[in-house]
Amino acid sequence: MSALELRLRALGQSLELPSEPDLAPGVLERLEDGRRPFPWRRGLALALALVALAVGAAFAVPQARSAILRFFHLGGATVIRVETLPPAVERPRAGGLGRPLSLPAAERQVGFRLLLPPFKGREPGRVYVLGDSLATVIVRAHGRTVLLSEFPSFGAQGLKKLAVGKTVIEPVRVDAADGLWLEGGSHTLTYFDRSFGFREQTILIHGNVLLWVRGDLTLRLEGKLTKAQAIDLARRVR
Amino acid sequence: MVDRPLEETELVERARRGDLRAWETIVRTHQGIAFRTAYALSGSAADAEEAAQDGFVKAYRALGRFRRGAPLRPWLLQIVANEARNRRRSAARRDRLALRAAAEHRPGDAVPSPEAALLSRESQEQLLAAVERLSDEHRDAVVCRYLLDLSEEETAAALGVRRGTVKSRLSRALERLREVLEGEL
Numbered sequence: 001m002s003a004l005e006l007r008l009r010a011l012g013q014s015l016e017l018p019s020e021p022d023l024a025p026g027v028l029e030r031l032e033d034g035r036r037p038f039p040w041r042r043g044l045a046l047a048l049a050l051v052a053l054a055v056g057a058a059f060a061v062p063q064a065r066s067a068i069l070r071f072f073h074l075g076g077a078t079v080i081r082v083e084t085l086p087p088a089v090e091r092p093r094a095g096g097l098g099r100p101l102s103l104p105a106a107e108r109q110v111g112f113r114l115l116l117p118p119f120k121g122r123e124p125g126r127v128y129v130l131g132d133s134l135a136t137v138i139v140r141a142h143g144r145t146v147l148l149s150e151f152p153s154f155g156a157q158g159l160k161k162l163a164v165g166k167t168v169i170e171p172v173r174v175d176a177a178d179g180l181w182l183e184g185g186s187h188t189l190t191y192f193d194r195s196f197g198f199r200e201q202t203i204l205i206h207g208n209v210l211l212w213v214r215g216d217l218t219l220r221l222e223g224k225l226t227k228a229q230a231i232d233l234a235r236r237v238r
Numbered sequence: 239m240v241d242r243p244l245e246e247t248e249l250v251e252r253a254r255r256g257d258l259r260a261w262e263t264i265v266r267t268h269q270g271i272a273f274r275t276a277y278a279l280s281g282s283a284a285d286a287e288e289a290a291q292d293g294f295v296k297a298y299r300a301l302g303r304f305r306r307g308a309p310l311r312p313w314l315l316q317i318v319a320n321e322a323r324n325r326r327r328s329a330a331r332r333d334r335l336a337l338r339a340a341a342e343h344r345p346g347d348a349v350p351s352p353e354a355a356l357l358s359r360e361s362q363e364q365l366l367a368a369v370e371r372l373s374d375e376h377r378d379a380v381v382c383r384y385l386l387d388l389s390e391e392e393t394a395a396a397l398g399v400r401r402g403t404v405k406s407r408l409s410r411a412l413e414r415l416r417e418v419l420e421g422e423l
Contacts, residue, residue: 002412004412004415004416004419005384005412007361007365008365008369008380008384008385009384009385009387010362011362011365011366011369011384011385012384012385012386012387014337014362015335015336015337015366015385016336016337017274017277017335018277018283018286020269020270020273020274021269021273021287021290022266022269023265023269023272023273023287023290023291023294024262024265024266024269026291027261027262027265027291027294027295027298028258028261028262028265030291030295031258031261031295031298032258
């Protein structure tokens with residue numbers, strides 16, 4: 001080890017670091033909460049109440065928006081407002097979506113029936129499956145190509161996050177379901193890649209995104225649709 | 239009869255079977271380095287706490303995919319560091335790493351190490367400033383490997399890169415530091 005490396009080691013011993021919090025109580029509380037029957041119903045209700053409250057407050061006081069709109073949970077998705085986006089790669093339209101499978105094979109892989117909009121003619125020939133929990137189909141709607149992704153709302157396999165910079169976040173309703181509309185700016189989507197153990201991949205997204213929950217699934221539309229067009233399409237997803 | 243402390247592999251197996259007390263022991267064992275790593279990468283104590291807690295929750299839920307017999311700490315640090323990087327602040331808003339007051343020592347570290355004794359405070363501050371001026375990827379490699387004293391494998395896990403990349407980043411970072419420090423003499 002060189003003299004400089006030794007100096008750096010010694011420097012590390014002299015750093016003033018913040019006092020280390022005891023993380024165990026918070027970790028255990030969250031894990032124990034996850035074991036209770038239907039914990040998501042309470043969590044979701046609370047999260048949505050907070051979303052409504054925070055969004056209402058933020059939009060009433062625009063200058064406070066960035067301070068308030070920081071962290072949302074909706075189903076299996078988390079939306080975080082951050083100062084700078086993490087390193088991300090551009091995703092080709094169908095690249096990085098996972099393995100292309102037939103619809104029946106994809107449903108066997110993910111373990112749930114996919115909700116789809118009505119198709120003219122045959123159902124989609126390809127469903128892209130990432131790991132064994134995230135399924136994506138490519139849909140044409142309002143003259144645009146849109147990605148429809150679905151994953152279980154809760155449990156380790158449904159982990160999904162969005163990091164948002166300047167994007168507007170707005171609560172919306174999709175029929176009786178609650179949702180979030182993300183519009184404008186660039187943001188990143190980080191998803192869980194089980195095939196490589198615990199590794200998340202981050203991709204850069206320029207389109208708008210609608211997130212909503214139906215039953216035990218969280219659904220996500222990504223594309224250059226307007227809010228009204230996205231909600232219209234989401235309503236037809238069954 | 240005295241209970242012996244459980245080995246980590248045994249704790250992991252118990253946690254896999256849903257034993258939260260076993261996981262609590264693991265959290266308490268690794269929370270210090272997890273928090274410090276998250277702090278160094280995110281630049282905020284609040285974000286570091288959130289990232290570390292999220293990391294331990296996600297790691298527990300992902301235990302089914304943890305390779306039996308593999309070292310646990312790099313895997314945990316990978317998850318926590320990933321959370322921290324997602325919360326990373328811009329360089330201008332990041333808490334700067336700082337030296338402890340001269341008379342202070344960490345608990346249980348009453349006597350400065352011989353290495354620490356070699357350094358005057360002035361040269362420590364000079365070195366720390368040079369580290370903070372490195373590019374983000376070089377700074378992170380230096381902070382994890384040397385300042386936090388992570389192993390090469392742990393540094394690679396924390397930064398989400400291969401070990402070879404850690405080596406090359408460290409090599410370039412050290413070279414850059416030497417240039418800067420020589421220029422200031």
